[in-house]
Amino acid sequence: MEKTVWIVRDHLRCTGCRRCEIVCSLHHEGWIWPEASRIRIFMPFPGVEVVHLCAQCDDYPCVEACPVDALSVDEGTRAVLVDRERCTACGVCVEACPGEVPFLHPGDGKASICDLCGGDPECVKVCVEAGYRAIYAVEEEEDVNRKLFARPPLEVARDIAVNLYGEKGLEVM
């Protein structure tokens, strides 16, 4: 099986600096626009930072669900690509994702999903540069484990909170 780029995520190492969002939006939008970033850090409680981006499920439920064939899988990177001309902003892909990862762009309302920057993701560079490694890129064979990362961020947050704060973590979330 072919190796593809995947972004490893370790929420516990995320500081919440959100430089990943800054460079994502610089790359895709040309300017700093955190709400348009394809990687989004959820921060439901101080210290509980959740790294939220496309997990590249092996069965691509969002692509399957799109009623107008606006979503496709890149043959090289295996990232989900959005055809913004075709996208009707119906939100079906958002609902189809087990992690509620896609979102409608705050500017044009079109579906927005991580495209791995064509195979060389910007977000991981700044995270690794800072020594955090909350996200970093690997080239690996596709694997069913990837889909496990498509999880609603508040559900992940509950796990992180317990990991950080023990019993108190149950309370704060």
Added chain:
Amino acid sequence: MPRGYAGRLLDVDLSEGRIGEVRLPWRTLEEFLGGRGLAAKILWDRLGDRWPKVDPLGPENLLLALTGPLTAFYPGARICVSGKSPLSNGVVGSTASTEFALELKAAGYDGVIVSGRAERPVYLLITDEGCEIKDAGHLWGRNGEETLRILNREVRGELSKPGRGLPREPGVIYIGPAGENRVRNAAVMAKLFHAAGYGGYGAVMGSKNLKAIAAKGAKPLPEVAAPETFKVLWREVHRELIKRDRFRRWGTGYGGYFVAADTSSEPIRNWQEEWHDERGFGGPHFQFKFWVKPYHADFNCTTSCMKISCIKTGRWRGDITDMPDYEMEAYLGPNLGVFDPEGTIHLSAVIDNLGHSGINAGNTMAFAAELYQRGILTEEDLGFKLEWGDVEAFDRLAHLIARREGIGDLLAEGTYRAALRISEWKGVDVTPYAVHVKGIEVGAHGIRSDKDYPTPIGYAASPQGGDHTSTTRDAYEDMTWSVFGDSAVVCSFCYHDPLIWEIARAVTGWDISKHRWCTEHGRRILTLQQALLLLGGPDVYWDPDRDFDNPPRFYEPLPTGPYKGMKADRETVERMKRDYFQAMGWDERGIPTRETLERLGLSYLDPHLREMRR
């Protein structure tokens, strides 16, 4: 349209329930930038003619929450909170790190001006669609943890639109019970353990029945003057910050040992001493037992000096706070006679949750404990024993102050005002034990050993009094990370010279240089602050001949440690003060001269200061 700015401020009158917007003239922004500088200017414009009559805790005062042009662009996004201070009766620019600043800008606002007083507790919700005044009955009385939890859930629910993707949390500034009950030195809080602590603006929010301001914006950051240059500089400044390994690794969390053992400038038992060599209070004892998140940061920050602590076992299980950072370590540790990391973390969590400012409330509690030590305050007065090092007793006292119960009501007036009242009540002058400058309790960096960064006039000559983040130096360098940082509204721990000035030019397009700032803008801002401080009132007026001075304690010799016997020298202080005032263009008593006011474009202040001059 000025670059780097969203271009408008929200203008909310809580008495009338009216929400408006203001656009400030380009020239005002260029002269005062944002944050601290702009706050002083807005306060002067709106309240200047009747300043001495404005009660800081009355509806007439303003609560300002302002960003600056560099906020969210430069590393370390912060919000600057201000108003007429209920402690100094002047203006303090008090900043806290929080995503609230980013969200405000992303919603299209540079800041919020709040006037009046709501009939019932309210909070403000700011989005791209504008601002709403919302009921906060269910939040009033809640501590920090509960407030954040409820607000995050509530706002997320409100912003949720099926099929559009998950909404994220808002950025929030809020007060705890201390602010609600108008504890004069209460903080405006953010993110559980971040505080805009100096100035007492938590009490100002409380006096307005304003529990919180939440913001969630979806817009891009504003346009800047030179975007491509900015992008290059942004990467460069982060590369520089990432090299600061020791600070990134430890934050200020190793200060609780170092500042005492090395520089001998840490408050111990209400500054009766400044030296200790308690290795059990050293950084590793915090780090390896309690730090659960060794790198924690705020928006666009790679300094990540924050580390989160959590107590997971025993009677204080579930306490969450920052490292604690050095100021909390000192003020809620050795200054209360506590040399146990766990006890200090517990008190820090208590203080944060109550919405006290750790430095200021820690100072007031130590003041009370010294009075207890001296037999001036008794067990009968307090209802319990207040021995140095008794964590549970200080925990209890912090709650009493926050609720203004028993002795807490008196201590809730802050160290200076409490000292005046206790002196009257007990018939003993207790003001020599009050370690404050112009009503602002002094930060945890002493001057007696002359080994720490504040100069002998660092606090005495500063228009922000005891604020350790804005100490007086030479009328040049002190305009940089403190006055510029608080007005550009970025974190001083991310300050990089010269990159911050280059980024300031790329963002605003204005001719901002370090030299120009230090000789013109910075001095304009400090001079305006000095004028408002001198005008003071209505309950307190500072006497330039008496009050621009160090606390009496700093003239007592250090009793222990390698710098035993050292103290502030009055002649040196007087000489340095004269030099400083002269460099600032103020007269020998610290009153800005007419020529200086003219040169800085502040001539409108002259009629108000004329009578003060000799």
